[in-house]
Amino acid sequence: MIREKLILLLSMLTITVVANAQTPVYMFSYFKNNGQDGLHLAYSRDGYKWTALKKDESFLTPTAGKDKLMRDPCVIRGADGRFHMVWTVSWNEKGIGYASSADLVNWSEQKYIPLMEHVDALNCWAPEITYDSKKKQYMIYWATTIPGKYPETDSSGDGNYNHRMYYVFTKDFKTFTRPEVLYDKGFTVIDATIRSRNGQYVMFLKDETKLPRAEKNIKVATSKNIHTGYSAPSAPITGNYWAEGPTVLLKGKEWIVYFDKYRDHRYGAVSSTDLKTWNDISDKIQMPGGIRHGTVFTITSKEFDDWFKNYRQEL
Incomplete structure (x- = not known):
């Protein structure tokens, strides 16, 4: 009887340890200042x-591109188990940076991906990656201005910028x-991020319109x-301030959207359980x-303990 109880107890302890090891730890990749020192976590x-x-301090010093910046780092765990990261290498280059890692600490050689070198583009900003499980491929998407391509909104943004979202x-x-156009609804748009849920793709985006009304x-x-047929944009889910760089954590039934209140030099967040009614929770988060903006993603407690000890x- 005692032996059976001990076996049962050990079994319960083993289950508890395994469950705790799989408990999620949320990670946030981001940059500081102009992105010159690289990846922060x-x-x-x-x-x-x-x-x-x-x-x-930085985990990875940027080397890709001419200006060697690492702005807007987007990290996802790929189907191969590795973490794949893309980022903005410059304010005005025509490509993006890429690197991968098994543990978020040791990274592969950085590569410059010349996405828009074939056209008269001004930039490649805030690239993101979403995995298409149906076709078992990755979609990289970003904002680019091609002068004169959308003349009706050429004077609506900041200076010469008039962005649309593109993808490969x-x-x-x-x-x-x-590269093909991912999102064009007649206004300048940047900072899109996409999540899938119950057979639907949900895109969070920044309406970059400045004129005639910001x-x-x-x-x-x-x-x-994943790459076509997106609806017209909803009403704003953020408040009476300028916001950019959304990233999304789906925690149970709760959608938490973090974003950069860049003119206020602080971070904000809103949450929803139905993608329709949004509550401002900016005063509840500590960053x-x-x-500056980046990406939220998830690892396990065991991975966190192994990689970042x-x-x-400690919190």
Whole structure:
């Protein structure tokens, strides 16, 4: 009887340890200042209080591109188990940066991907990656201005910028399809990020319109297909301030959208359970000082303990 009880107890302990090892830890990739020092990482166990890792020092110094910046770092875990990252290398170059990692600490050689070198483009800003599980390929998408392509809104943005969202597909981050327009609804748009849920793709985007009346807010569009057919944008889900760089955490039934209140030099967040009614939770979140926008993603507690034991500060 005692032996059976001990076996049962050990079994329960084993289950508890395994379950705890799989408990999610939320990660946030971001940049500071102009992105010159590279990749910063923070973590959270509840999605509200975020703590910088490595004393908020860079994990990866940028080398890709001419200007060698690492702005807007987007990190996702790929189907191959590796983490794939893309980022903005410059304010005015025609490509983006790419690197991959098995543990978020040690990274591959950085590569410059010349996405828009074939056209008279001004920029490639805030690239993101979403995995298309149906076709087993990655979609990289970003904002670009091609002067004169959309003349009706040429004077609606900042200076000469009049962005639309573009995309390519890749299976190996070596060969890419030809860039195509992802989102054009007659206004200048940047900073899109896409999540899939119950067979639907949800795009969070920044309406970059400045004139004749400033938008500078985050809106939502949906589609049944990852690369086409997105709806007209919703009403703004952010408030009476300028917001950019949305990134999304789906925590149970709660959607949390974090964004950069860049003119106020602080971070904000809104939450929803139905993608229709949004509550401002900006006063509930704590972010590292000086954080600029990036991406939220998830790892396990075991991975966190294994990879960051030398870099973390406990909550």
